[in-house]
Amino acid sequence: MTPPVLTAKSMILIIGAGTWGCSAALHLARRGYENIQVLDPFDVPSPIAAGNDVNKIMEHKEVKDSHKDPKSVAFATCTRAALKGWKTDPVFSPFFHETGVIVSGSTPEIIQHIKEGEIDPAQGNFIALDNAEDFRKTMPSGVLTGEFPGxxxxxxxxxxxxxxxxxxxxxxxxxxKRLGVRFTTGTPHGKVVSLIHQNGDVSGAQTADGTIHRADYTILAAGAGSDQLLDFKKQLRPTAWTLCHISMTPEEAQKYRNLPVLFNVAKGFFMEPDEDKHELKICDEHPGYCNFVKDPQHAGEKRSVPFAKHQIPLEAEARARSFLRETMPHLAERPLSFARICWDTDTVDRAFLIDRHPEYPSLLVAVGGSGNGAMQMPSIGGFIADALEGKLQEELKTVVRWRPETAIERDWNSTQGRFGGPDRVMDFQDVKNNEWTCIGSGEYKL
Known part of the structure; x- marks a missing residue:
């Protein structure tokens, strides 16, 4: 089937008002498209969106000569464009803090992995940190009080x-919105329950209130929920990570301003306190959690099905406190003020998936952030718009294509090159009801 001609008047429907959905809407509106509607079951910012967070890491590294494979080149192209947006686009530049990032490890194996895959002193301004005192010197006195063992x-x-x-x-x-994009959010009006299939193509979506939203082109950018609306042939695995906050006094928050991100690839990371609530965010690092159930959307196959919870497993809290004991032990026993699980969607090779669907020419998928989606916010919408217009640059197009051949007999338990925790993918089904934190309240259904 031949899709309709794409014009400025074309009706474009975007499913998902998270990081990528909002970015796509913005870039399309900037290009002059006049009829754009975005659907989401929650108001922006959605409580279940991965991008609804006080801070995320942003870093750009040029590709090492020894790693100039197509995927690395494509990712560097994306982060280079994102960095330019964070620095120059007035919509995004107020929210980028170029404080630097420390990448670290604490076992010989992890340290060697970083040397081989993460760091190239010949192509960047890297400062080696060889002992606890070197780490402490990167921040004001009294911030890093730990021993940094190994x-x-x-x-x-x-x-x-x-x-x-x-x-x-x-x-x-x-x-x-200022440029004319229409957002329909909240349940049931914005909650998409199915795509509309017509004449061998996708012609829009139906929401929970029964409304059929017709479109010339549909962009599926619903993050971890995308797999529930379309058969991705096992290309997507919803995977969750865990984060928590501790409260700081205004005086402490001022002392902790403008700190570099401290990231141990197998222990966790932290960034400076939120300027509004004075809460310090800590994440424990691990290969991720899945929620493996028999999924009726996929003929009862075992799949990871996302759910939302503003709590984390007690084991995740323990890992976060272990990270603090090695870096900032003076904070390690403070009560948590907030916690949540944060879903993303892994592709098999952790490259993005931005392509026209091979069977439905009017459907574009824009998914698979694979842990790196939020930092792309200023520019990813431009690449999505390029894909819709059929002019995505070749070095990206090949890598982010629809590629079900990579997911044949997929190992759902693959760590995908991540470290930490038990060094395996964990399953929320193994976490008992009494093995979660109890911080306030708040659970959201997808």
């Missing part, structure tokens, strides 16, 4: 730092 790291002060993901997403949403 740690070695590299500090990159340029083209790296953190982004206020939530504020950036709201900024993109606000500007897209």
């Amino acid at each position: 740690w070695k790291g590299w500090f990159s002060p340029k083209d790296a730092g953190w982004i206020h993901a939530r504020k950036a997403m709201v900024s993109a949403y606000t500007e897209a």
